[in-house]
Structure formats: structure tokens, C-alpha cells
Amino acid sequence: LKTPLKQAATSQLILTERQPECQPLTTPPKPKETPPADPWTPTSNLKMLISAASPEIRSREQRRQLSDSSSEVLQTKHCLQEHLLGDEYEKSQPSRKEKSLGLLCHKFLARYPDYPSPSQKSYICLDEVTEELHVERRRIYDIVNVLESLHMVSRLARNRYVWHGRHNLPQTLQALKKVGEENKYIQQIQMIKKREYEHEFDADGERNEEMESSFGSSEPSEMSFVELPGVEFRAASVNGRKYKSLRVMSQKFVMLFLVSTPQIVSLEVAAKILIGEDQLEDLDKSKFKTKIRRLYDIANVLSSLKLIKKVHVTEERGRKPAFKWTGPEVLPNTQDTKLEATSTACSPPLSEPIPSKEQCSKALFPSKGKQNFTRHSSLIKLVKSIENDRRKIQSAPTSPVKISASTYQSLPVFPNTIAPFPAITKHQLEGQSKTAKEMQMKCALSSPEAVPKPEPSQQPALSQPFGACPVSHSSVSPVILPHPQSGVSYAIYLHPSQAHTVTTYSPGFMLQPLPCANVTGIKGNNSKVLNKITTEEGDTQRGPDEPIKSLAAEERPEMKSETSSQRCLKRSQALPENNLIKRRKSDEESLDTSLTFFPSGYLIPLTHCTHGNKAECSSKEKAGVCSLQHTAYSSAITGVIPMPASELKTVNIPAFHITPLNIMLSPNSIAAAPVLSNSCLSSSSTSSAPNPSSSALNFMLQHIGLIPAGVQVPANPVLQHVPVSSQSENVSHNSGSTSVQEGKVKVEFIFYSPINESNFLFSLQTSAPKEPQEPQAVTENFFRTPGGPNTEPSLCANSDGTQRTSQGTLYIPQRKLEVSED
DNA sequence: ACGTCCCGCCAGGGG
DNA sequence: CCCCTGGCGGGACGT
Secondary structure, eight states: OOOOOOOHHHHHHHHHHHGGGSOSSOOOOOOOOOSSSSOOOGGGHHHHHHHHSOHHHHHSOHHHHHHHHHHHHHHHHHHHHHHOOHHHHHHTSOOGGGGOHHHHHHHHHHTSOSSOOTTSOEEEEHHHHHHHTTOOHHHHHHHHHHHHHTTSEEEEETTEEEEOGGGGHHHHHHHHHHHHHHTTHHHHHHHHHHHHHHHHTSTTSTTHHHHHHHHGGGOOOOOOOOOOTTOOOOSGGGGSTTTTHHHHHHHHHHHHHHHSSSSEEEHHHHHHHHHHHSSOSOOOHHHHHHHHHHHHHHHHHHHHTTSEEEEEEEETTEEEEEEEEOSOOOOOOSOOOOOOSOSSOOOOOSSSOTTOTHHHHHHHSSOHHHHHHHHHHHHHHHHHHHHHHHHHHTOSTTSOOOOOHHHHSOOOOOGGGOOOOOHHHHHHHHHHHHHHHHHHHHHHHHOGGGSOOSOGGGOGGGGOOOTTOTTOOGGGOOOOOOOTTOOOOEEEEOOGGGGGOOOOSOTTSSOOBOTTOOSTTHHHHHHHHHHHHHHOSSOOOOOTHHHHHHHHHHHHHHHHHOOHHHHHHHHHHSOHHHHHHHHHHHHHHHHHHSOOOOOSOEEEEOSOOOSSOHHHHHHHIIIIITTTHHHHHHHIIIIISOOOHHHHHHHTGGGOEEEEEEEOBOTTOOEEEEEEEOTTHHHHTTSSOSOHHHHHHHHHHHHHTSSOSSOOOOOSSOOOOOOOOTTOTTOSSEEEEEEEETTEEEEEEEEEETTTTEEEEEEEEOOOOSOOHHHHHHHHHHHOOTTOTTOOOOOOOOSSSSSSSOOOOBOOOOOSOEEEEO
């Protein structure tokens, strides 16, 4: 069947010509009715009315306009009807735009108050609505479904809904944000972007197939509808989570906004993520198209709600449609803690219609059940994602990945389906969460800037185009501002597997998992991309990625039989590439066996506490942050820290404390990175090898790929020159710097990670006794971006408030992202 | 030509 | 069984 045809060709002309003589309003000539169907009824006034409104007017307070101009429009309509004859009639039919879902939605919304008084509930009768708005029922469903996803309405029964207005919006958004974070959407987005690059530079889809297949495996997930306590789906049976696609989709779409920074989401990315989520694999074109279509539907009503607006992001690829969040900022969920045990009591009420009371709803919001559940869910997903990684790495038929259907089965967010969760893991999570929260708060206190601004698009950083070579502009180097009170530098180590880690369980906070910040992991896949990016034209130096691939393939079989110790040994000798793979493998293993919580990155401070009382330092550290230590520690041992056994020994891990540290990044990128800190090296590293710091440093440099595996950076006292390999495969551009002062050595690197399209800075520093003041100066000099647009200083994070930890802001400039309104 | 997205068929399921 | 719901995708419209 075809959409009723319409001779638009001439209508344009006629319209423009006629308009002058028509009423003040640019109403398109009103048709009488040629098409047999859809006769005009008295109730079509509204419709006409809207149609009549000029675009500008429309875009404004429609509601008022509606009532005001209605009579006027009515006249217009009649007038037109009289004057037009069949032919012209037809041509003047309300244009497509005038029938848009967005407009319809406006009309719909105009019928109800944004904030209905709690006392008098307004009900929605679909029949009435359809009649009054004169639209097909079908359309109303589209609107209502989206509204439902925001809990602005909820269904009572057939044909019947309750109107909540925007009362629930804050909670809903908060919830959605949280779930979004737990779904690791940020990573998924990064992943997609990364893949985009790979495609882009993939000469000619030589291996597109391959990539395609590996792509879809992003995140099989269930169709879960995020509910709010008190706003659950009533009408019992309606809960059969079957017809919720649009709702769910809408929610997820919103999540994407809430989770990403800046809050701009392109349709393409959204579609891909949403597809990747349910239907694993099969990234077929039509499905994509359909998804996009739906997304438009949703976007339209979200736009009407003024939650988003359309923009265009311009990448080197071209202009892409996208939407920008214009809704309210979602505040941190300050009461995220009370999600205690009761893993059993996880079947909360979706039963009783909690006596509305908005307050009630609010108070209940951080419901345990849901919390627990989502955590669980996210962990499972974590595992899944790791699985996926493995698949990607071992992308050969030789290693068929067996995915138990049950594992991948739906994990609805409904509280009543929560599965029991291992107590230990849970505790760990609790600790983690709490700690993170604490730090978060301090963070927020000390630097308000850390909080993403409402209008990210206004940021200068955005307007700083990086062109093809993102990092080569010194003016946009990442910035790390040292913590005022401490001069300790930290090295940031990011591990591939950690890219997929969910580090934050208090989504209320701005903390987010470090976005796909795997440094080493990009080696194989992205070198090419990098080259392309930096080279810009011609001269596509072959990336080392073929070799790596084959290597990976060969490696596969043996990995399986290896013991972990063997692996460790090998690791220390193997090439970085090997390490990469094995590391991943071992990481996976550790995950497989236990749902250990993994941090997304590590900061490795290479100096002591700078200022005085170490006692206090360490004690505080223990008291404040150690709730997590065990967790993280074990993680590290089990493989998150890909350190060969030998090195582990050398570095004297036991002397290390692992504490979480939040690094607040600019609004463009926020991360939480636990810290591996040797709290008081001097006192503890008695038995260890010569210089732990140098070991660590070497380890890191190698790992990062800044120096070859074999090479060792000379240890103390003087680190003259670090062999910074500028052709390093995984670093498109980096600047290195070393400084020596009084036995203190500091090495700093800035490199660019194509994965998250951002710069990172590494700062390594060997132990430096009592000399707190100097380092600061150095650090600052190095890091400060001279008047750069995005030098806006801010942030840092210290969990225990001591000065033990240095803090800084990592500015990750957004690359080549231009947003243009419309 | 491509971005938008309206339109309405029709399956599934509730009452 | 009727009718409400809502997935879905053709193809029209807009630029």
C-alpha cells in the first residue's frame, strides 16, 4: 500500500502565491476532501489551527497560542474552504509537516498541565483525545508510549491513562541515568565511534564483514522497562513486557543523553546501540532503518517535551543528524547508599499503587530492590562484555565461544526478578560504591567545575576543532592541574579490559567509567586509524595490525592450557602484543570465576606522601579508603594489573595499597580511576628489589607501548632520557618530558588515544622524599596549557582528604565535533 | 538524493 | 470475537 499521493509540485507555488491574500496566518489552503477517506469533522479545528500557525509561533508556547488563535484559524479555514475548488483544495491539504508527530504531541501536551496538582488527577481517555485531536489512534500511542517511558503518564486500563505531568521527571531521569551508566553506554558509544574509524580507514571493506560481525556483539540485553516506584504499570497483565519496545527504546535513548558528555547523541549511534543491544549480531540495513525511524518518532515527542532538540554534528565524515539534551540536568542521586542486603527481599511491590504522593515516590525512589538488581545486572553485563572481547580477540572458529543462553537471557530490571547475589561480591560493591561516593563528595566540594555544565555546547573546548591531527596542537594539550597541596604525580595506567569496567555504582554522581580508555588495547586495532588520522593523506603506512592478528591466532591454542603462572612468566618476555592478548585472557578468567569488581584504570603514584605525617596518611588511607582495598587488591593480583609475576615481586606489591581515586575529567570526559598507590614505600619495601618505582615505571612504559618490551628505563637516580618512541604504535602523538630534581625523577607523557578520542597524560615520578613544593611548580609548568581555551582548571579527587594523593584534572578536549543548531 | 517520518496494515492479546 | 495495542516498513514529503 502506498501513502496517499499528493501533488506537491504545484502546491508550493500556489501556496506562496496565495498566501498574501489569505489571512494573516500563513495557512495552507484548506481542502475540502477529495480523498474518500478521512472526512473533515468539526473537531478538526485543532488540527487546522496548528497547521495555521507559522513555524516560529509553533516553536513557541504552543499551548497558549492554541486557545488564542483558534477562532481566527477557524475563520481562515472556512474562508479557504469556500474559495478553493477541488483541485486547489487538494493541493492545499495540510502539509506533511503539519501532521507531524511533534505537532500532534504539542497539541496533546497542551491539554494537560505540566504539573497537575496531586490532588486532582487528570485522566486521559484515548478515545477523546483521538477525536479531539482528530488523529488516528495509532499516533496517540506513539506519543503516549514515550510519555509513559518518562512516567509522565501511566496506563490504567484500556483506553485509559493517568496524567502525571512532569512531576516524575526528575526521578525518572535520575533512574534512567543510572541504568544508562550501568549499561555502560559510554563505552558502547566509544566502541561504536572507534569502529567507525576503523571502517573509515578500511580501504575498501576488505574485512568489513568481519568487523560487522564482531560489532553487533556489543551488549545483548533485555527489553527492560525502568519503572518508578509508585508509577508502575498498573493493570496487572499489561506488564507482560511484550509491548514495550517503543517505551524501552525511548528510555534507552534518553539514557544515552544522560550518560554522555556532551549530551549530544547522533541518531546513528543511538540506533546502533539500541540494535546491538537486543538483537545480537545481524546488523542488517533494514533493521537499522527501522530503528532510525522509531528514533525519529521518539525524538519528536521528546522534542515537544523540550527535552532534546535537533542539532547537527559535523565530523570529517559529514553532517550527521543528532539531538542534544536540553532537558534538566540530572542531579546526582544523593541517597544512593542504602541498598543494603536483603537480596532476598527483592521482590518489591509493583502491586500496590503507592498512594501517589509525589513525596512518597521520591523517598522511595532509591529502592533497594532495584538497586540491587541493577547492580547485579550490570555485573553480568560486564562479564558478557568481556566475553565479547574474547570473542573479538579470538575471532576464529577454533575457539567457539559458548554462550549459555541463560546467562544472556533477559535480565529485566524488574525488582521482582532479582537473582540472589553473592554476598561477598556485594559487599565489595558496597564498599566501592561508598568510597566512590565519599570521594565524589569531596571532589564536588573542592571543585564545582567538576560538575558538568548544563550547556556543554557552550564550552570553548567544543569550538576548538582539532582537525585531523588532534593532539598536535600544544594549545590543546591535556591539562592536569596538580593538587595544590601535593606534588605527587601519578601515572595513569589504563588497561584494555578495564575499558569495559563499570566503576561507578553511584550513578547519581558525575563519576563515570573511564570511557574505553584502553591504551594498550588499541594497539592492534587502531594503529591504522591513528596513522590515518595523523597522516591525513596518502602514505598510509601499514599499521602493524596484520602481524598482530596472526600472532593472536597462533597464540590462541596455547593460552588455553597455560597456567596463570606460566602466563606470567611468558608475559614478561613476550612482546607487548602478546601481552595484550594474554592479559585480556587472564582478565577474563579472573572475571569468569568471580564477579570481582574491576576498576577502570589505575593511578600509580610513584612518590611518597609528600607532606609530613605519614602516619596520618596511611591511617587515614586505611580508614577511609580501605574498604575497597581487598577488592581491588585481589583484582590486581588476579590479573587486572597485567604485571608479570616477576615484576610483581620486584615492585613489591604487598607494599602497595590500592585505593580508588577519582579523577574528574572535564565535562567532556569524566572518569573514576582507582589508584594503586604505594602509600609509604620507604617504610615497607624493605625486601623488595632495588627500586620499585623504576620497575613500575618500566612496566608502565612498556605497557603503554612507549618503550619496547626489552628496554628498561634506568632507575634512579637519574632518568635522563626516556626512549620515547614517537612511532609508537598506539600513540598517534605524544610529547614526553622528563625532569630531574634532587633525586626525583618525573616523566610525563601526553598521548592521544583514538579510542576515546582524547588525550591522556602520564606522569611518572620516582620517589622523592621531602620536597613538596618543587614538584608542583614543575608539574604546573608542564601541564598548564598557556591560555588555551580549555584550560579551565578544576578538580581533583582525594578520597581521604590527605595530601598524600596528588590530584589533577585531565582535560580531554573534544575532537572534531561541531555542533550546529539545526 | 537523502533525511524525515506519515500512514496504515496487521498480528497479538485483552476483555 | 471484537477491538485495543503497537511493531513495522513502504514510500511520500521536504530540502
